[in-house]
Amino acid sequence: MHTTRTRPLKNRPTHRCQSMVMFGPPGTGKTHLVIALGREACRRGVAVRFFTAAGLVMRLLRAGAEGKLDRELQSIGEARLLVIDELGYVPIDEEGSRLLFQVVTNAYEAQSIIYTTNIEFSGWGRVFGDPNMAAAIIDRTVHHGRMIRFEGESYRRTHALMQ
Numbered sequence: 001m002h003t004t005r006t007r008p009l010k011n012r013p014t015h016r017c018q019s020m021v022m023f024g025p026p027g028t029g030k031t032h033l034v035i036a037l038g039r040e041a042c043r044r045g046v047a048v049r050f051f052t053a054a055g056l057v058m059r060l061l062r063a064g065a066e067g068k069l070d071r072e073l074q075s076i077g078e079a080r081l082l083v084i085d086e087l088g089y090v091p092i093d094e095e096g097s098r099l100l101f102q103v104v105t106n107a108y109e110a111q112s113i114i115y116t117t118n119i120e121f122s123g124w125g126r127v128f129g130d131p132n133m134a135a136a137i138i139d140r141t142v143h144h145g146r147m148i149r150f151e152g153e154s155y156r157r158t159h160a161l162m163q
Contacts, residue, residue, distance in 0.1 A: 027154025
């Protein structure tokens with residue numbers, strides 16, 4: 001009889017809680033890659049939630065106004081992988097920043113987060129409207145995180161019909 005020894009769940013790569021920041025100019029493939037990673041995670045049975053940063057903030061604000069914020073945060077917390085796309089493309093107000101901070105804080109060491117952004121860490125204070133909150137988010141992100149830097153010309157611009 002042949003038996004296979006399995007690795008403990010916590011040591012499998014899809015079960016490590018890590019962050020990733022995909023940083024670079026628009027059109028360089030950040031969202032394209034993160035969608036592919038999310039689809040592969042789903043294929044492997046990993047629960048994934050994909051949001052634009054603005055969409056996530058709007059969803060949280062609406063849930064708060066309807067008295068359903070705790071339920072929405074719990075729902076977001078059930079995913080193993082969160083994708084927050086386009087961080088910094090749309091300004092976030094003070095309440096939205098606090099709610100996004102709550103998501104990141106809840107996820108710390110419990111979920112993996114992938115961010116796509118064209119804003120360097122030094123500019124995240126402007127995104128969140130609060131340098132201290134941005135510093136806390138960055139601190140949690142880099143602790144178990146990696147950065148992939150995207151460079152080059154925008155794919156859309158180089159393949160545009162209008163030239």
